[in-house]
Amino acid sequence: MSGHEDVTRPVRPGGAGPDPQVAAALAARAKMERLLAASRVIVPVAAHALTGAPRDGRRPASAGAPGHEGHTKDAAQDAATLAVDLPDGHIALPVFTSAAAMRAWRDDVRPVPVEPARAAQVAALETDQLWVLDPGTRDLRLPRPAVVALAGGEAWIPSWRNEPVQAEVAAQLGAVEGVTGVAFAPGEGAELRVLLRVDSSGGMAGVAAALEACQMVMVNPAWGELIDTVELCPLPA
Structure with a gap:
């Protein structure tokens, strides 16, 4: 599983x-549930095209020069190139509650608001069906069942x-x-x-x-x- x-x-x-x-x-989980109900979450997008091969073959190949990944028109998809390695070996989409939390993580990315459902859909396809909320500070893992439910437009209890x-x-x-x-x-x-x-x-x-x-x-x-x-x-x- x-x-x-x-x-x-x-x-x-x-x-x-x-x-x-x-x-x-309990306080952390309450914060997580409020975020899931929000109309927007924040994902990181690199200021410039990233260098490096796709991890695990799950990143979309760039049409540009070999070894480079360019931006797309989908911020959540771009954020998948910055997927976070979790201590248990899984990877998760980084999602933030504020631009300040993102700056505390990395100062070379820019915050882009996206719909939670879209971020969940990308996480379901490009990571191990996980989010990590505010990596570097809160480091709260959003459970896989929550990401899958959100991606499918279903309620999660x-x-x-x-x-x-x-x-x-x-x-x-x-x-x-x-x-x-x-x-x-x-x-x-x-x-x-x-x-x-x-x-x-x-x-x-x-x-x-x-x-x-x-x-x-x-x-x-x-x-x-x-x-x-x-x-x-x-x-x-």
Whole structure:
């Protein structure tokens, strides 16, 4: 599944207040959803024709001199020549919330407003169906299902708010021996954080076996159309 990964992270039970990391994730995701609803986003376009071969063969060949890529009349298409390498090896279309955020990333490009749907369509064809919002500052990855939905003019419900998706995930994880509870939150380093209450009465071997089984559930490629990345967070029981 493109971009899908599963990370297991321990979580300590906190006090009455919200987990600061979760609160930060919520604020970032709210910003992302507002951007998707906007009439325009900003993409970078190089001030001059770029030099270099297309990466992975996915960049359109230029009609100019060999090794050069010229501008087109499509700013989103031009922005694909500046695709960003993500830490997990995928590439994403750089999309910005402001010209200032773009200048903080690079000062040799100019900001061009485009319709979000067009930027999503280009990302779906020219990258790994991903956006990265404000690279260099926010570095917020827009999940693949969101980009695909936006490109097709469809509504997207984030997995951290999608009750049918959560119900199915909870049902499958709840069937794993040793799992006594499942909850959800926006991920810190992934799209979705899955909180697992695991019975520790059988010792660490039992906990490890339950977590391994949960990981096997979540790496199923069938989740790819609904969830981009997942982090499993076991809670002490």
